[in-house]
Amino acid sequence: MATKTTTVLDARAVERTLKRMSVEIVELNKGTDDLIVVGIQRRGVQLADRLVKMIEGGEGVTVPQGSLDITLYRDDLQTVGPRPVVGPTYLPWDLDAKHVVIVDDVFINRGGRELPIHADVVGKKVEVGEDERVDVMVAELDERTEVVIVPKSAA
C-alpha cells in the first residue's frame, strides 16, 4: 500500500522534458509546416502553451495553438458524480491535411493504458501501482510545476 508522495519530476526537470519534447515534435514533423498544437483541457492547455513557446524559441515560428475539452465525448459521463465543468474548445481551423499534435497532461506514459492510444512523444515513462496515481501540476493552475506519484486515497 503506497502511503507517501514521490516526486517524479520537479519544475526544472519538467522544463527540460518539455524542451526535449518540443525538439522531437519538430523533428517528427520535419519542420513546423502544417503543424498545429492542441492542448486537452485542463493542464494539457498549459503544457501546449509552453511547447509552442519552446518551438518558437528554437525555430522562430509560432505554430497555431488550439484547445479541446473532451468531457462531452466521454463514455462514462453517466457515472461521474456531479457534472464536470466543461472548458472551452478552440479549434478555428480546417484540420484537413494538417499535422495535429495533441497534448495531454497524462503526458506521462503510465503503462497499463485503458485506451488504444499510443503517444509518439512521451515525457516520461513511470510504472504506477494499482493503488497509485500520477498527478501533473502546472504553475498556472496549481501554484507549482511538478509531477508526483500519490496514493489513490489522497484527496
Added chain:
Amino acid sequence: MTGTLGKDLLGLESLTGEQIRLILDTAEPFKEISERAIKKVPALRGSTIVNLFFENSTRTRISFEFAEKRLSADTVNVSATGSSVSKGETLVDTARNLEAMRIDMVVIRHSASGAAKFLADRIQSNVINAGDGTHEHPTQGLLDILTLRDRFGDLKGRRVCICGDILHSRVARSNIWGLTKLGAEVAVCGPRSLLPNAIDEFGVKIFDRVEEAIEWAEALNVLRLQFERMTAGYIPSAREYNRVFGISRERLDRAQRDILILHPGPMNRGVEIDSDVADGPHSVILDQVTNGVAVRMAVLYLLAGGKPELAEAAKGGSSRRRKEKE
C-alpha cells in the same frame, strides 16, 4: 442528488444565484458546438427525452430539440392535438405511460401554472419546465440573462426594465427572479391593467410611463401582448397601446444612452415594438435565439448527470476522473 441542480428545472424562483451562474457558465462552451460544421457531441448518447407540448410553440420546441439532438439524445415530440390527450387522458396518465417506456427526461409546456411541478412530483424522470401557464419559463429567463451578460459582463447593478404585458407573462416572472438573484436592478413598465395586483411583492421598480422607463434603463426586455390569454378588455386597442407604450425609434432617440433591446418573440411588430427598433443596431433579439440553444444544452447536460451509485462502482479509474471533478 443528481448534479448540482437537483432533479428538475421548474423555475428560477427556487434556484440560487450560484446555480443560475453554473447554468450560464456551462452554456458558454456549448455556444461553440453550434458553430461547428458537425454540430454534435455524444454527451447524452443513450438518453431518451420526451418533449411534451400541450401548448403551441415554435421557437422553444425547436430550440429544445436542437439542444437535445446536438447532445446526441434520442427525442420524441408529443403535442396535445393528435395524441391521447385529445381523447381526455390526464397529464399524469400520459406521463406515466411515457415513463413505462423507460424515458429519462420530460420537457413540458402546459397552459396550467404549476403543471411542470405537478408532473415532477409524480414521475422519476427529470422534468424541465418549458413554460407553465402564467407562472415561469425558466429557460427563456436564462437565455435572456445570458444575452444580457454577454453585453454587460457582470449584471450587478445593471438596470433592466421589462415592458408590456407582465400580468400574463411567465417570461417576466422568470426574468425578475433570475435577474434579481444576480444583483441586477429590475423594473417593470406597462398599463396598470396588465400588471399583477401583487407586483409590489416582487420588489421591483414600477414605471407607468414608458418614457420614464427608457430614461432609467440600460436594457429593455419588451414582452409580447398575449392576446390569446386576454379574457377581458385589458387595453382599448392594439393601436392605442402602440401609441402609449410601444417602443419606437423616436422614444429611444431621446434617451441619454444606447439601450439594449430584447424580445422573447414572437413579436407583434407595430404593437409593442416597432420594426426599426426590432431590426435596429441595439437589438439582440436574434442573439437571444442563438443563446437559447446553448442554455438548453447546459440545462440538459447538468440535469442528466451522474448517478451516484454508478460513480461509486466506477471509482478507481484514471487520475483524470478526479481532476475534472475539481
